[in-house]
Amino acid sequence: MSKQKLSHLKQSERDARRKLILEAARSLFSKKDFRNVNVREIAAEAGVSVGTIYNYYADLDELFIDVFLKNIEEITCLLDKENSEGFPTLEKLCEIYITYLSQNMTFYQMMGHFMLGGKLSHESTTKLNQRMRILMDRIEAILRARGFHEDARSLSHALFSALNGIMISYAGYPGRNIEEVHKYTTKLAGIIAGVFKAKLKD
Amino acid sequence: MSKQKLSHLKQSERDARRKLILEAARSLFSKKDFRNVNVREIAAEAGVSVGTIYNYYADLDELFIDVFLKNIEEITCLLDKENSEGFPTLEKLCEIYITYLSQNMTFYQMMGHFMLGGKLSHESTTKLNQRMRILMDRIEAILRARGFHEDARSLSHALFSALNGIMISYAGYPGRNIEEVHKYTTKLAGIIAGVFKAKLKD
Amino acid sequence: MSKQKLSHLKQSERDARRKLILEAARSLFSKKDFRNVNVREIAAEAGVSVGTIYNYYADLDELFIDVFLKNIEEITCLLDKENSEGFPTLEKLCEIYITYLSQNMTFYQMMGHFMLGGKLSHESTTKLNQRMRILMDRIEAILRARGFHEDARSLSHALFSALNGIMISYAGYPGRNIEEVHKYTTKLAGIIAGVFKAKLKD
Amino acid sequence: MSKQKLSHLKQSERDARRKLILEAARSLFSKKDFRNVNVREIAAEAGVSVGTIYNYYADLDELFIDVFLKNIEEITCLLDKENSEGFPTLEKLCEIYITYLSQNMTFYQMMGHFMLGGKLSHESTTKLNQRMRILMDRIEAILRARGFHEDARSLSHALFSALNGIMISYAGYPGRNIEEVHKYTTKLAGIIAGVFKAKLKD
DNA sequence: TATGAATGAGCCTTCATTCAT
DNA sequence: AATGAATGAAGGCTCATTCAT
Numbered sequence: 001m002s003k004q005k006l007s008h009l010k011q012s013e014r015d016a017r018r019k020l021i022l023e024a025a026r027s028l029f030s031k032k033d034f035r036n037v038n039v040r041e042i043a044a045e046a047g048v049s050v051g052t053i054y055n056y057y058a059d060l061d062e063l064f065i066d067v068f069l070k071n072i073e074e075i076t077c078l079l080d081k082e083n084s085e086g087f088p089t090l091e092k093l094c095e096i097y098i099t100y101l102s103q104n105m106t107f108y109q110m111m112g113h114f115m116l117g118g119k120l121s122h123e124s125t126t127k128l129n130q131r132m133r134i135l136m137d138r139i140e141a142i143l144r145a146r147g148f149h150e151d152a153r154s155l156s157h158a159l160f161s162a163l164n165g166i167m168i169s170y171a172g173y174p175g176r177n178i179e180e181v182h183k184y185t186t187k188l189a190g191i192i193a194g195v196f197k198a199k200l201k202d
Numbered sequence: 203m204s205k206q207k208l209s210h211l212k213q214s215e216r217d218a219r220r221k222l223i224l225e226a227a228r229s230l231f232s233k234k235d236f237r238n239v240n241v242r243e244i245a246a247e248a249g250v251s252v253g254t255i256y257n258y259y260a261d262l263d264e265l266f267i268d269v270f271l272k273n274i275e276e277i278t279c280l281l282d283k284e285n286s287e288g289f290p291t292l293e294k295l296c297e298i299y300i301t302y303l304s305q306n307m308t309f310y311q312m313m314g315h316f317m318l319g320g321k322l323s324h325e326s327t328t329k330l331n332q333r334m335r336i337l338m339d340r341i342e343a344i345l346r347a348r349g350f351h352e353d354a355r356s357l358s359h360a361l362f363s364a365l366n367g368i369m370i371s372y373a374g375y376p377g378r379n380i381e382e383v384h385k386y387t388t389k390l391a392g393i394i395a396g397v398f399k400a401k402l403k404d
Numbered sequence: 405m406s407k408q409k410l411s412h413l414k415q416s417e418r419d420a421r422r423k424l425i426l427e428a429a430r431s432l433f434s435k436k437d438f439r440n441v442n443v444r445e446i447a448a449e450a451g452v453s454v455g456t457i458y459n460y461y462a463d464l465d466e467l468f469i470d471v472f473l474k475n476i477e478e479i480t481c482l483l484d485k486e487n488s489e490g491f492p493t494l495e496k497l498c499e500i501y502i503t504y505l506s507q508n509m510t511f512y513q514m515m516g517h518f519m520l521g522g523k524l525s526h527e528s529t530t531k532l533n534q535r536m537r538i539l540m541d542r543i544e545a546i547l548r549a550r551g552f553h554e555d556a557r558s559l560s561h562a563l564f565s566a567l568n569g570i571m572i573s574y575a576g577y578p579g580r581n582i583e584e585v586h587k588y589t590t591k592l593a594g595i596i597a598g599v600f601k602a603k604l605k606d
Numbered sequence: 607m608s609k610q611k612l613s614h615l616k617q618s619e620r621d622a623r624r625k626l627i628l629e630a631a632r633s634l635f636s637k638k639d640f641r642n643v644n645v646r647e648i649a650a651e652a653g654v655s656v657g658t659i660y661n662y663y664a665d666l667d668e669l670f671i672d673v674f675l676k677n678i679e680e681i682t683c684l685l686d687k688e689n690s691e692g693f694p695t696l697e698k699l700c701e702i703y704i705t706y707l708s709q710n711m712t713f714y715q716m717m718g719h720f721m722l723g724g725k726l727s728h729e730s731t732t733k734l735n736q737r738m739r740i741l742m743d744r745i746e747a748i749l750r751a752r753g754f755h756e757d758a759r760s761l762s763h764a765l766f767s768a769l770n771g772i773m774i775s776y777a778g779y780p781g782r783n784i785e786e787v788h789k790y791t792t793k794l795a796g797i798i799a800g801v802f803k804a805k806l807k808d
Numbered sequence: 809t810a811t812g813a814a815t816g817a818g819c820c821t822t823c824a825t826t827c828a829t
Numbered sequence: 830a831a832t833g834a835a836t837g838a839a840g841g842c843t844c845a846t847t848c849a850t
Contacts, residue, residue, distance in 0.1 A: 017813090033318065038840060049815045054842070105318070108370075112314030115374045116235065116307070125376040151393075157372070158364075158393040165367020166360070168310075172317040175327055191353075191360040198400040219830095240823060242833095251832045253826085262824070421834090437722065442819065453836045458821070509722070512774075516718030519778045520639065520711070529780040555797075561776070562768075562797040569771020570764070576721040579731055595757075595764040603804040644844060646812095655811045657847085666845070 018056045021046045022066055029106040034064065035113070064110060065124045071107040072131045075100055079138040087145035090197050094163060094189040101167045102182055108167045136160070147200050155196070162192050220258045223248045224268050231269065231308040237315070260323075266312060267326045273309040274333045277302055281340040289347035292399050296365060296391040303369045304384055310369045338362070349402050357398070364394050422460045425450045426470055433471065433510040439517070468514060469528045475511040476535045479504055483542040491549035494601050498567060498593040505571045506586055512571045540564070551604050559600070566596050624662045627652045628672050635673065635712040641719070664727075670716060671730045677713040678737045681706055685744040693751035696803055700769060700795040707773045708788055714773045742766070753806050761802070768798050 024046030028037050039060060043050045057063040078096060082088045088096070101108055114120060120128065139156040148155050166188045171181055226248030230239050241262060245252045259265040280298060284290050290298065303310055316322060322330065341358040350357050368390045373383055428450030432441050443464060447454045461467040482500060486492045492500065505512055518524060524532065543560040552559050570592045575585055630652030634643050645666060649656045663669040684702060688694045694702070707714055720726060726734065745762040754761050772794045777787055 014813090039842080040840085043816095050817095050841090051815055051843080052813075055813060060841070109314070109318050112311070112318070112370055115370060115372070115376075116311055116314070120376050128376065154389060154393055158368070158390045158397075161367040161371035161390065162360075162364035162394060163367065164371050165363040165365065168314055168317055168370055169363035169366050170317070170359070175331065187356060188360045188363060191356055192364060195360075195397040195401045198403070199397045201400070201403070241825085242823080245833090252824090252834095253832050254830080256825070257830065418834090443821085444819090447837095454820090454838095455822085455836055456834075459834060464820075513718070513722050516715070516722070516774055519774060519776075519780075520715055520718070524780050532780065558793060558797055562772070562794045562801075565771040565775035565794065566764075566768035566798060567771065568775050569767040569769065572718055572721055572774055573767035573770050574721070574763070579735065591760060592764045592767060595760055596768060599764075599801040599805045602807070603801045605804070605807075645846085646844080649812090656813095656845090657811050658809080660846070661809065 014056075017048075017052075018066075021048065021053060021056055021063065022070060025063055025067055026070070026106070029067065030104070034067075034106050034109055061119070062121075062124070065114065065120065065128065067106060068110045068114060069127060069131050071104055071110075072128075072135050074104075075107075076131070076135045076138055079135075079142070083138065083141060087142050090142075090146055090193040091190060093139070093142050094159075094193040095186060097160075097163050098167065098185055098189040101163070102171070102185065105167075105171065108164050108171070111164055112168065146197075148196075159192065159196060163189055166192070216258075219250075219254075220268075223250065223255055223258055223265065224272060227265055227269055228272065228308070232306070236266065236269075236308050236311060263321065264323070264326065267316065267322065267330065269308060270312045270316060271329060271333050273306055273312075274330075274337050276306075278333070278337045278340055281337075281344070285340065285343060289344050292344075292348055292395040293392060295341070295344050296361075296395040297388065299362075299365050300369065300387055300391040303365070304373070304387070307373065310366050310373070313366055314370060348399075350398075361394070361398060365391060368394070418460075421452075421456075422470075425452065425457060425460055425467065426474060429467055429471055430474070430510070434508070438468065438471075438510050438513055465523070466525075466528070469518065469524065469532070471510060472514045472518060473531060473535050475508055475514075476532075476539050478508075479511075480535070480539045480542055483539075483546070487542065487545060491546050494546075494550055494563075494597040495594060497543070497546050498563075498597040499590065501564075501567050502571065502589055502593040505567070506575070506589070509575065512568050512575070515568055516572065550601075552600075563596065563600060567593055570596070620662075623654075623658075624672075627654065627659060627662055627669065628676060631669055631673055632676065632712070636710070640670065640673075640712050640715060667725065668727070668730065671720065671726065671734065673712060674716045674720065675733060675737050677710055677716075678734075678741050680710075682737070682741045682744055685741075685748070689744065689747060693748050696748075696752055696765075696799040697796060699745070699748050700765075700799040701792065703766075703769050704773065704791055704795040707769070708777070708791070711773075711777065714770050714777070717770055718774060752803075754802075765798065765802060769795060772798070 021042065025034075025037070025042050028034075028041060028045050039050050039053055042063070043053055046053075053063070057066070075097065078100060079093075082092070082096060114128075136153065136156050139160060140152045143152045143155055143159070166185050170185050170188065173181060173184075176184075223244065227236075227239070227244050230236075230243055230247050241252050241255055244265070245255055248255075255265070259268070277299065280302060281295075284294070284298060316330075338355065338358050341362060342354045345354045345357055345361070368387050372387050372390065375383060375386075378386075425446065429438075429441070429446050432438075432445055432449050443454050443457055446467070447457055450457075457467070461470070479501065482504060483497075486496070486500060518532075540557065540560050543564060544556045547556045547559055547563070570589050574589050574592065577585060577588075580588075627648065631640075631643070631648050634640075634647055634651050645656050645659055648669070649659055652659075659669070663672070681703065684706060685699075688698070688702060720734075742759065742762050745766060746758045749758045749761055749765070772791050776791050776794065779787060779790075782790075
């Protein structure tokens with residue numbers, strides 16, 4: 001076997017391992033607030049030792065960011081799939097996004113964490129910005145397809161953050177159950193979609 | 203002096219003390235992320251002992267909630283003042299709110315904290331809901347004054363959460379300075395105001 | 405009781421507690437290499453909790469330095485007692501010092517630790533220099549009393565470090581037992597005393 | 607090729623590898639305190655894997671000892687060269703030794719490490735004693751050449767340890783720069799040389 | 809023999825909360 | 830009611846050593 005192949009194999013093994021840890025973390029985060037998850041739990045969930053986590057991630061923050069990036073990618077992917085079948089309506093877009101967030105609370109939890117106090121390395125910042133831009137490209141594409149041409153980028157940002165805000169403000173609303181919450185956040189998302197659409201007819 | 207008066211005095215003293223602690227916490231939170239503030243710092247800032255904090259608050263979360271409630275009240279108050287001089291335009295409303303958030307990061311930081319993982323006592327939940335409802339009354343009043351009659355309550359929620367989302371998603375955007383951020387969040391708030399207004403003309 | 409007295413009491417209590425921890429550490433160090441002692445052991449030995457250690461010392465290094473300073477003080481004290489009864493001969497001085505070191509291995513172990521890699525805070529450095537100077541004053545006084553007048557300070561340093569060197573180089577000599585070691589280090593100290601005395605007769 | 611030759615070749619290869627690792631470690635130690643160097647750094651510096659280190663050394667301590675032994679040999683060698691051109695004066699001897707230590711801090715750092723807490727295998731102890739004895743032979747030879755006949759061995763030990771002590775006590779003196787330190791340690795070494803010489807004239 | 813990922817015990821330190829005074 | 834020292838569980842991270850390939 002050539003050295004190149006070997007190193008390629010090793011690299012893919014490494015990637016697999018990293019993914020294993022990443023998915024273990026994501027799995028845990030779906031069960032409990034990521035701020036209350038510790039290295040030992042992640043290691044146990046991944047079936048590796050604590051030390052191994054640090055062979056793949058410099059520190060926990062780096063892992064958390066990877067989870068965040070993974071979420072961004074997934075949403076991007078989701079929209080890509082949708083877009084390939086003809087661009088969705090605004091309502092559909094909002095619904096897709098809200099549904100994704102409902103099933104991935106970590107995403108907007110981390111949004112709060114990293115966008116506010118969290119210290120990001122320069123590298124992480126760069127990666128984050130890059131992936132975020134790609135996601136925004138998709139949203140912008142949909143808006144353009146729906147007829148929004150003027151300042152479509154800012155509109156994308158506004159829509160994106162409005163939907164995040166809905167989840168953060170109402171997804172954990174004390175005293176309501178999951179179903180009620182999902183129904184209401186979806187309704188609010190619909191309202192947002194509605195007002196955006198109204199803009200078109202100006 | 204009657205017993206009643208005495209107890210009244212004591213109660214007001216107690217309130218004053220509680221307020222002292224509350225304001226000390228708020229003062230600290232304006233300087234640093236509330237997640238990195240600890241009891242000792244708050245006690246020091248308030249000029250009381252750590253133990254005293256626990257004489258007025260069952261635990262730190264209760265204090266944090268009090269800060270949160272205080273913020274809600276302040277915004278409510280801000281809107282009351284504005285409303286008393288004739289209801290503001292949507293643009294103005296959004297600007298007021300965004301500006302307040304810009305100067306009180308803790309508010310949307312705590313939104314993320316409590317609305318997501320934070321455990322709230324039943325009492326706190328009740329209080330929170332009550333105050334939130336009052337704030338929503340004000341926003342709803344403005345929307346109604348601007349001609350939004352259909353499902354004005356949900357519209358208020360949608361607007362409110364959209365603005366929160368703008369701050370959470372962009373207020374700490376890595377790699378941008380405070381001024382740029384404020385300019386952009388204000389712009390996005392303006393867009394939100396714009397789309398909401400468009401809805402009217404449908 | 406006056407407030408002053410109270411605060412005085414409290415301060416002395418604090419000092420007592422600090423001393424308790426200090427002595428617990430010293431006790432442990434007499435049994436095993438200080439580099440292998442951890443906070444939990446010290447806490448257990450002192451009969452306090454781990455957290456308490458940190459109420460009295462910013463970190464372990466600060467505690468270690470305190471032990472080191474305590475040693476310097478003890479030696480100073482030892483020499484003071486000796487000097488008060490008429491200055492000892494060089495032989496006696498060397499013997500006293502070597503004997504002290506034999507019973508306080510930590511001292512020259514820490515000499516190696518702090519004088520070489522150890523990071524000292526500015527405050528610690530200051531304290532250390534000050535105490536060291538006082539110790540050197542005593543040694544210098546003895547040398548002067550014995551007739552060494554020319555550059556007595558440097559001679560003190562030379563003598564002091566020579567004796568340290570004897571302990572470091574031979575006190576743990578592999579393959580020898582404690583008694584043999586003590587006998588030999590004492591002999592070497594005697595030699596050092598002898599050559600220093602010879603200098604006088606030049 | 608005979609089997610013997612082959613095994614000889616292999617042995618010399620093995621020696622070369624061991625030397626490679628040894629020199630890598632020494633190179634690192636000249637840049638930073640050996641107590642803060644870890645296996646991975648050494649492996650990287652040597653251009654081999656971590657596992658390879660353990661193919662040549664049972665554990666890190668064994669490698670450290672090898673470095674120590676190498677230092678002893680170097681000093682021995684240095685003195686041999688000097689002695690071959692006629693035995694140096696005591697002053698010269700002290701200067702040579704102090705200068706060597708100044709450039710090889712690891713030596714007296716390890717002196718502290720191994721002579722005190724470090725666990726040495728029987729084999730290491732044997733080797734160490736043997737090399738140390740050879741070094742002492744050289745020092746003793748110089749002392750004898752300078753006229754010290756009585757108990758020249760112990761005098762050698764005393765001189766050797768005194769010089770070590772100077773370095774340990776003053777080479778890292780907090781608050782002084784390298785040049786000042788070297789000047790002062792050299793001065794102290796001169797004093798030691800001076801008092802030893804005085805002994806002769808008794 | 810060389811490799812280097814995996815291991816996991818062990819370390820220092822933090823901090824919300826308690827409780828004797 | 831006020832105090833603040835004491836508590837100790839919990840957490841992130843390191844690193845010498847092993848071992849399957």
